[in-house]
Amino acid sequence: MTERPSSGAEHFLPLVAPKLELVEEELRRTFRSSIRTINEVGAHMLEGGGKRLRPALLLLVADMLGYRGQKDVSYATIVELIHTATLVHDDIIDEAAIRRGRTSINYRWGNHLTVLIGDLLYTKAMDRALEEGSLEILQLLSSVTLRMTEGEILGLEQNGRADLSLDEYFEIVGRKTAALFGASCSIPAYLVESPEGWSKALFDYGFNLGVCFQLIDDLLDYTSSSEVLGKPALSDLKEGKLTLPLILALPKASEAEKTIIQRVAADHSFGKTKPPEVLAIVEKYDALEQSREIAREYAARAGAALMGLPDSPSRQALEFALDFVISRNH
């Protein structure tokens, strides 16, 4: 039921595979309830799996810092619960019918229940973090959740705008995606006696990896077919979201090309425009390769942030995680 996806993550997962199994067990326990609906939705969600990238990173960092307790399993579960809660509420936001190749909760159970399941996940995450009792980590998680929610609101505010600036784009990426990666990677620094500066370095590693992850995600929306990704290609633009490739291409584009992009973004529909036309525009201005190059720069920054940390198999795995994120194809 909780089979790991063969995502290439096996190259850095072995080190933390036993603890990742415990995370799955904790996730299953989260959905055990006397309320039938919670069990049903939980089973559906767990079958859907997921990369469990944030938990894996948190566990690797904990291992690198020599942490030997079980709190890392709890916090790995907590960050995955928060991440899942945002996905669930995002299904309402995006009117997405497909998520991770399966029907979304929203599509199957309706908006009503979807909202509540997201609320349940957030609350369970907070409840679990309260059990662990560290106010410092609670504050970190709470401030990251706030940044994420504000980022989503900002994203909605700017939806449909074809004149999104690079700064605006990176602000949204930072809030919506990178902040939780940063928190996931820095949490273990609070579990051990660690030198000053390590928690910041680890946050930087996670944050930059998170930006890189999102840039690749945005690229995959251009380069992947629907079968591999489990969602329609060019779906971002269709949802009114401008991402890096188009933001880079638009200043160079002709007026006619700009009009095509503006129309799709504003209409939330391709209408007479066909996705290959948009793809042709970003390719014409080399925006896909340029985006990939920027993603590589963020990966390099993440790698640099690791430099002052103790060398070990887990640090090597964290370095490998960057290659994994850069080269993933789904």
Add this chain to the structure above:
Amino acid sequence: MTERPSSGAEHFLPLVAPKLELVEEELRRTFRSSIRTINEVGAHMLEGGGKRLRPALLLLVADMLGYRGQKDVSYATIVELIHTATLVHDDIIDEAAIRRGRTSINYRWGNHLTVLIGDLLYTKAMDRALEEGSLEILQLLSSVTLRMTEGEILGLEQNGRADLSLDEYFEIVGRKTAALFGASCSIPAYLVESPEGWSKALFDYGFNLGVCFQLIDDLLDYTSSSEVLGKPALSDLKEGKLTLPLILALPKASEAEKTIIQRVAADHSFGKTKPPEVLAIVEKYDALEQSREIAREYAARAGAALMGLPDSPSRQALEFALDFVISRNH
């Protein structure tokens, strides 16, 4: 902009009016943001006002216990934020277009933003509670939020069922409404050195008052016109929700009468049935008066829970609050 509604609450509000003003100020501060949408929605919500019943009760209890600091203002704000978050997400759940006599956020800004504003309110509440730093109160708030969310899910699961039992009904009322009243009233016990048993007595007071509040709310759906309540009468049944009057009437009803009720609950629509027909059924079996009597019993239990607490003007105000809840007409 934040004019108090003339709700009758003025009889017990003077004691806490200055601190309630500080709560309004804190609520306003919650919506101050560099993100335009958050300011706009915040202004809309604050204009809408609200009874601020949970904050008023929390502040009265704090006064009764001799608390002289400012933490009660923070926690009063926090419980109102949690309450408002559930209302906001409930607007999605109920597809309610009207709330508190104004258009709901959902109606004006769509489901997408409504979900995020609710998330923002929950997160701000938690963030604020973390600033105050009491793990005990955080745990109380978290467990109550969990109970509320589960109660909402349970309510959705049982939506449309005309065979809801009294136990099932009271379980939902306890979770969805009464638990937060209980928490609001017991929080001040954690702010002072209070004898063992007081926090439980105060929770009992708040919980029973909360049940009473909900029963009267359910009754008002039968007895109020749309103008006074600011929402359509008999809207609960139309939304598939059976409440106490019908649960009491149904076992005595004829098969023809049962069919009428079942049809409206299952269809989420009155269709050929007219609201007066349903009203006639509950009146025929004296279910409105019986419901009011049960509400009075809960008020009496709440009053009894106050007995061991120090007599003072604020305790008298808490007793008066019970009359206010029983006799309110909107």
